[in-house]
Amino acid sequence: MKIETYIIKGILFLGIILQLTSCKKTNWDENFREKEKSPFGTYIVYNEANKLFKGQEIVFLKENFYDYIYDSKEVNKDKLFNYICIKSSTNKLTKSGVNSLLSLVYKGNNAFLALNYFSDELREKLDFTTNNLDKDVFTVENLKKLKGKFYLENTHFNNQPFKFDRNIRRNYVVTYNEKTTVVLGKTEIGGEKLPNFIKIYYGKGTVYLHTNPIVFTNYFLLKGTENYVENVFSYLPENTVYWDPQIKKSKYANESDKDNDSIFNFFLQHKTLTWFLFVSSAGLLLFMLFNARRKQRAIPIIKPLENTTVAFTQTISSLYLKEQDHKNLADKKIAFFLEKVRTKYLLDTSILNKDFIEHLAAKSGNKIENTNYLINTIITLHKRPECSQEELIVLHKMIENFFNK
Structure with a gap:
């Protein structure tokens, strides 16, 4: 009996050890993969698509959507469709890929894109801009705090709030074409x-854009917010x-798009990086050209005293540019804006409340909604200890548009 008891205890102990050692740490990465059962995979929405779109034919693409539509003999090219993509970004969707997708939308089809980051090509084609106040937040601990x-x-939803308890970045649409866009x-x-x-209406079709793809992941579909996902997809025909x-x-794809891993292709996909590449190449070429000339002893030129105000300003601006002190520049832009409001519109800027926004919109001739966006951005950037280059550019453009009204 004692031997049997020891054997039973040994088996139980071994079972506990195996149970403890087999536990896997939860993967909180926002991967958006359809085969991932981790919190921020899309396994559930991918496998429950038949219930979300009852009675509709669903095709899970295993190749490029454009290739599938034009190569597959089973596809009725005259039959309208809804294209759905839920990812963090569309880095693999090149310029020709965006044109292909939008050309199909133009003919009467629909596209639903839920992304954290939209490409420059897509934003330019559809005439909208976005701002992500939490684009620099990556750690699990900090993302967990974002509610x-x-x-x-739609009036059918009775303005009901849908609450999400983590990983909700403050990502929103800043500007859009009011003639073709519905919020x-x-x-x-x-x-x-x-x-x-x-x-966004585009030709005969429509593009639906959502700036928070995280709400379509496994975690939130198991947290009682599946109604939000159902309601969002209900807009699709x-x-x-x-x-x-x-x-x-x-x-x-065009020859320039085939090698997406090329560093030069990456530069050419972004306008700012493209200009950086061109300017750097031109600068290097000029440097080599001038240094190739035979050098001779320089003849000193004695110049008269000149006004160095412009040079001093250039030096200060170069210093800010080198130091990348975007927060300091943002504060100065805000101070300049408020000072101009005080002198031009004779308004008190000590309290930026609802009454101030209404008076400012009325006196300046700007829309109350645009004025709201601007003041909200100023308050947010003023309170934060840091400011990114993109946020500084957005602030600058909003102020310029405000005074150019």
């Missing part, structure tokens, strides 16, 4: 409701659904 409330504008949903930021879900989990390269 949010979303609203759907379908908003996110609450600093007490203001700002667009995060919009519908009852067409065939092409679900694109991984955006593949197209065999019809």
Whole structure:
């Protein structure tokens, strides 16, 4: 009996050790992968698509959407469809890929894109801009603190708030073409409701853009917010659904788009980096050209005293540029804006409340919504200890547009 007891105890002990050692640490990375059952994978929404789109044909793409539509013999090219993509970004969607997608939308199809980052090409084509106040937040601990409330504008939803308890970046739409765009949903930021879900008419079709793809992941679908996802997808018409989990390269891509891993291709996909590449190349060429000349002893030139105010200003601006002190520049832009408001519109800028915004909009001739965005951005940037280059550029453009009205 004692031997049997020891054997049983040994088996139980071994079972406990195996149980403890087999536990895997939870993966909190925002991977958006359809095969991932981790919190921020898209396994559930991918596998429950048939229930979300009842009675609709659903095709899970394993190749580039453009190639599938034009190469597959089973596809009825005259039949309208809904293209769906939920990712953090669309880095693999090149310039020709954006043109291909939008050309299909133009013919009457629909595209639903839920992304954290939209490419410059897509923003330029659809005439909208976004701002992500938490784009520099990456750690699990800091992302866990980001909570949010979303609203759907349709009266059927009774302005009901949908609450999300983590990883909700303050990512919203800043500007859009009011003639072609309808705001379908908003996110609450600093007490203001700002667009995060919009519908853009493009030709005969429509593009739906959502700035918070995280709400479609496993974690939130198991937290009681599945109604929000159902309501968002309810805006799509009852067409065939092409679900694109991984955006593949197209065999019809231009030669310049085929090697997406090329560093030069990466530079050419972004306008600012493209200009940096051109200017750097031109500077290097000029340097080599002038240094190739035979050098001779320089003849000193004695110049008269001159006004160095411009040079001093250039030196100070170069110092700011070198130090990358965006927060300091943002504070100065804000101070300049408030001073101009005081002198031009004779308004007290000590309290930036709702009454101030209404008076400022009335006196300046700007829309109350645009004025709200500007003052909200100023308050947010003023309180924060740091400011990114993109946020500084957005602030500058908003101030310029405000005074050019």
